[in-house]
Amino acid sequence: MKITDETITYVAALAKLELSDDEKDRAKTDLENIISYMDTMNEIDTSNVEPMSHAFPMKNVFREDVVTNGDERDNLLSNAPVKKDGCFIVPKTVE
Amino acid sequence: MAEIKLQDTTPMTALELSTKMKAGEVSVEEVVKKQLEIIKSEDEKYNCYITVWEEAAIARAKEVQKLIDEGKLADSSLAGVPIAIKDNICTKGELTTCASKMLSNFKPPYNAEVIERLEAAGAIIIGKANMDEFAMGSTTETSYYGPTKNPRGVEYVPGGSSGGAAAAVAAREAVIALGSDTGGSVRQPCSFCGVTGIKPTYGTVSRYGLIAYASSLDQIGPIANNVADCASVLEVIAGHDAKDSTSVPTQSYQYTKALVDDVKGKKIGIPRGYIGKGLDEEVKASILAAAKVLEEKGATVEEFDLDIVDLAIPAYYVLASAEASSNLSRYDGVKYGYRTSDFEGLGDLYKKTRSEGFGQEVKRRMMIGAFVLSSGYYDAYYNKALRVKALIKEGFDKAFEKYDVILGPTAPTTALKIGENLSDPLKMYLGDIYTVSVNLAGLPAISLPCGEDSKGMPIGLQLIGKPFKEADIIQVAYSYEQARIK
Amino acid sequence: MKSYETVIGLEVHVELATKTKIFCGCTTAFGGSPNTHCCPVCTGMPGTLPVLNKQVVEFAIAAGLATNCTITQNCKFDRKNYFYPDLPKAYQVSQLYLPICRDGGIEIEVGGVKKTIGIHEIHMEEDAGKLVHDEWDDCTLVDYNRCGVPLIEIVSDPDMRSADEVIAYLEKLKLILQYLGVSDCKMQEGSLRADINLSIREVGAPEFGTRTEMKNMNSFKAIARAIEGERKRQIEVLEYGKKVNQETRRWDDNKDTSFAMRSKEDAQDYRYFPEPDLVPIEISDEWLDTVKKRQPELRDEKMVRYETQYDIPEYDASLITSSKKLADIFEATVAICNKPKEVSNWLMVETMRLLKEHEMEPENIAFTPENLAKLIGLIDAGSINRTVAKEVFEVVFAENVDPESYVKEKGLLIVNDEGELRKTIDEIIASNPQSVEDYHNGKTKAMGFLVGQTMKAMKGKADPGMINTIVLELLQKQ
Structure with a gap:
């Protein structure tokens, strides 16, 4: 699998990362090696195999619809880098 | 009370130590203070810890002493025992960094389920152990807090990602420790540092409060100086937890009952792929010698073919990276952790925070993860990996129709020198060849010392069990350990 | 000008009437100070894990059965990954590969013509938080109280051709969901929200045109205006020989026009994959039967029963059952006073008049069946006359007063001396x-x-x- 500059720019954008030119070059080499290695999976025919997300067939794990939590605002905001009026703060999102 | 010297307390097993504390032969505070002294004198060399809980541990020692005096911890094998916790396990109000700049100031407002269980058993958390950043790495070199060094030779890596935890136990900086194992992160550092560790069956130990790397593969596991201590710790932390949907209720969690020196009639299989190409000759000799010991003790040992071992690594790195890219997206400088100081607008806040807060290896895996899930590649990589995973599981299922336990090396080599592997990620990934398939199939496995190479570095023996049959691997490991001691 | 046809499909998000959120034990109560209905799980704190609320699955099944869907008996959750401050984990737990309901449809009637609108699928997911602009500091405040509130997203087929059909479909859907008790469907509180996918094609064209998606509609009136506005805009674009862009647009009801939302700087690539922290859901035949048996009487059955059991005219039955709330009040009041026609008259005439006068929806009715029954009792006993009764009802409607004590207090009882x-x-x-x-x-x-x-x-x-x-x-x- 050939990894292009566009691919690196695209996956960096998806992962919300800003890469320097050096980092991009390095990522290109690394990803190309790694993805090519991943391509070895194609050596085996899996057309008759169902994808397996969970190793064990667990099913139907539920909780009942009962309120168990109270107000934990101070705890939740205790790690916030910036906060105001009981809220987390981000740069303006609406135009 | 008798004067206790460092060497009197520390080489003891957790079980012996706890027994002495419960018998009043030594106080919990004395033990904890001795433990802190050792850390003070040793940790400059090894860098096992990110945070040492000096005051909290002493305060806690007093509380636990009171409980012991009241007879409330009579049944606990861990009462008063100092334990190191890998720094990706949440501890309420105390730094939990994942060895990342991103979480360098994060104090969770809750405890992981395992912490609750350890505290109820009277164990004393002595500190938070170093690790590869977000558990991504096999050397503990990717830590934001600097690499941990191998107590068996400081120029060597301790393995990873639970390198700090394994090294702490090896350096007597903790009696026992908790690590986490996503692709070998408990077993491989145990192998490199000459200690013992268990990766439990997926679903045995609650993941609640374990900061996720790859959710479908992560399991918390014990690290100790011997099999019995590992079994005791596992007994305390294992159990169904309603807060973790993937927690599997099983019939018995009494692992210490399996501490029986007897392997007669046990059927042990060695996959040929585990002792073939790529395996260091000295490691191979040591593993086969261990198999011989078990055979002499009455087990039947034979070699067999385990299919598609080679495809476990690519499948593992596809799945782990994909899940990691999703799990680590929440670190954006808004709710907790690092936030860049200079940005313009939301997109810039996200990008700068994440680019400055994460290290190279973490960024690399997030990009791999984004790639294999991205539009047009999902089927070729992610779905393909899920199918390979199914085949690997099937291969193990078939093997376990014949064998009780699968035996092999934990790692293809002994510990590498610091810096040797960092430049080539793919080379580092290949070192996980014998461990990752266990995580893909959800199986339990133990790594325990079985010798040294010519440089004096430890070799780890890996025993893999059937799902939820931790008892099998504990019994075989214990029997082997007894034979080695004698 | 050529002759065009409008093609509309809807994605309707409905907040479910559970007591707790979809994956944690936090309350779903509307309002509350910011971030006080939250916990480490719904705010996506590191290391926390989701556990599915069983009631969410049952509500989704109920909605699927009532809209004639096939229930996916082996379904699971997936993660939809994207960065936005209202989504604290940076992924939404939703369903892509195996949604819980598929291939249903409901019948609507517009201008006496009946038509079936197909339902492509219904899936379960979690709601996002709320962003509030802070003028003072020119920043945005993030409140996660709504984050993790359970939603079902009902995706229709592109079967609608006019605003009237859309409104009829929404009215019908709303009524079904309210009758099921699955949601209160209060649009002003955001518990029913519709995204409109609209395209234009020449009449007779075999292919659909390029569609736009419009968000931010908070009333049926706004939806009707938005459809008309977007229809005209697209026709204009086509008439000028240009192409419609596939984009998301925001309807501004005040300006009566829609705007293209700033195109996201990155392509939308949600990288869905199966949620590893949740296990699959298996809906057995027995479970399905249990939910089926519990399905309440829906509007059509209720109308027939009202005509036969209570002997009220079809017109009355139709009007009263047009709102679950009215029907509930009707039945509860009749149960007390046993005067169906009388109760029906009060609901159809005075209640409707006052609702209209106050621009209220039946859901907002505050008076209790007990008080309406008491009022009817007073007339029946000759204690007040109808003129006084109407005045008293206005007070009952506004303040839910007890009519018996009210008429005594105000000296309104008939003098029988x-x-x-x-x-x-x-x-x-x-x-x-x-x-x-x-x-x-x-x-x-x-x-x-x-x-x-x-x-x-x-x-x-x-x-x-x-x-x-x-x-x-x-x-x-x-």
């Missing part, structure tokens, strides 16, 4: 000799005047029948 009434009428007759004369001269209208004067003197608290009888008797004695 015949002696006092006779005395008053004597006085009225004595002071209106002209009217008496007129009456005897054959002007029967004069009697009405005398009755009116009496009622006025009695401040409306007299029984009109009794006044009539006495006035007639006394006049004839003259």
Whole structure:
């Protein structure tokens, strides 16, 4: 699998990362090696195999619809880098 | 009370130590203070810890002493025992960094389920152990807090990602420790540092409060100086937890009952792929010698073919990276952790925070993860990996129709020198060849010392069990350990 | 100009009426100070894990059954990955590969023509938080109270061709969901939100045109205006020989126009994959049967029952069942007073009038069936007359007062003391000799005047029948 500059720019954008030119070059080499290695999976025919997300067939794990939590605002905001009026703060999102 | 010297307390097993504390032969505070002294004198060399809980541990020692005096911890094998916790396990109000700049100031407002269980058993958390950043790495070199060094030779890596935890136990900086194992992160550092560790069956130990790397593969596991201590710790932390949907209720969690020196009639299989190409000759000799010991003790040992071992690594790195890219997206400088100081607008806040807060290896895996899930590649990589995973599981299922336990090396080599592997990620990934398939199939496995190479570095023996049959691997490991001691 | 056809499909997000959020034990109550209905799980703190609320699955199944869907008996959750501050984990737990319901449809009727609107799928997911702009600091405040509230997203097929059909579909959907008790469907609180996918094509064209998606609609009226506005805009674009861009647009109801939302700087690539922290859901036949048996009576069945059991006209039944709330009040009130037609009249006439006057929806009705029954009881016992009753009802409607104590307090009870009434009428007759004369001269209208004067003197608290009888008797004695 050939990894292009566009691919690196695209996956960096998806992962919300800003890469320097050096980092991009390095990522290109690394990803190309790694993805090519991943391509070895194609050596085996899996057309008759169902994808397996969970190793064990667990099913139907539920909780009942009962309120168990109270107000934990101070705890939740205790790690916030910036906060105001009981809220987390981000740069303006609406135009 | 008798004067206790460092060497009197520390080489003891957790079980012996706890027994002495419960018998009043030594106080919990004395033990904890001795433990802190050792850390003070040793940790400059090894860098096992990110945070040492000096005051909290002493305060806690007093509380636990009171409980012991009241007879409330009579049944606990861990009462008063100092334990190191890998720094990706949440501890309420105390730094939990994942060895990342991103979480360098994060104090969770809750405890992981395992912490609750350890505290109820009277164990004393002595500190938070170093690790590869977000558990991504096999050397503990990717830590934001600097690499941990191998107590068996400081120029060597301790393995990873639970390198700090394994090294702490090896350096007597903790009696026992908790690590986490996503692709070998408990077993491989145990192998490199000459200690013992268990990766439990997926679903045995609650993941609640374990900061996720790859959710479908992560399991918390014990690290100790011997099999019995590992079994005791596992007994305390294992159990169904309603807060973790993937927690599997099983019939018995009494692992210490399996501490029986007897392997007669046990059927042990060695996959040929585990002792073939790529395996260091000295490691191979040591593993086969261990198999011989078990055979002499009455087990039947034979070699067999385990299919598609080679495809476990690519499948593992596809799945782990994909899940990691999703799990680590929440670190954006808004709710907790690092936030860049200079940005313009939301997109810039996200990008700068994440680019400055994460290290190279973490960024690399997030990009791999984004790639294999991205539009047009999902089927070729992610779905393909899920199918390979199914085949690997099937291969193990078939093997376990014949064998009780699968035996092999934990790692293809002994510990590498610091810096040797960092430049080539793919080379580092290949070192996980014998461990990752266990995580893909959800199986339990133990790594325990079985010798040294010519440089004096430890070799780890890996025993893999059937799902939820931790008892099998504990019994075989214990029997082997007894034979080695004698 | 060519002749165009509008093609519309809807994605309707419905907040479910569970007590707790989809993956944690936090309350779903509307409002509350910011971030007080949150916990480490719904705010996506590191290391936390989701556990599915069983009621969410049952509500989703109920909605699927009532909309004639096939229930996916082996379904699971997936992660939809994207960065936005209202989504604390940077992924939304949703369903892509195996949604819980598929291939359903509901019948609507517009201008007497019946038509089935297909339902492509219904999936379960978690709601996001709320972003509030802070003018003072020019930043955005993030409140996660709604984050993790369970939603079902009902995705229709592109089967609608006009705003009328869209409104009929939404009304029908809303009614079904309310009858099921699955959601309160309050649009102003955001518990029912519709995204509109709209495209234009020449009549007879085999292919659909390029569609746009419009968000931010908070009333049926806004939806109707948005459809009309977007239809015109797209036709204009096509008439100028340009192409419609596939984009998301925001409808601004104040400016009566839509705007392209700033195109996201990155392509939308949600990188869905199966949620590893949740296990699959298996809906057994038994479970499905249990939910089926619990399905409440829906509108059509209810209408038939009202006509037969309560013997009220079809028109009444149709009007009352047009709102679950009205139907509930109707049944509860009848259960107390056993006067179906009377209850129906109060709901259809006075209640409807007041709702319209106050621009309210039936869901917002505040009075209790007990108080309506008491009011009917008062009329029935002859304790108040209808004129007074209407005045009292206005107060009951506004403040849900107890009519019995209210009429006592205000002295509105009918005076049944015949002696006092006779005395008053004597006085009225004595002071209106002209009217008496007129009456005897054959002007029967004069009697009405005398009755009116009496009622006025009695401040409306007299029984009109009794006044009539006495006035007639006394006049004839003259």
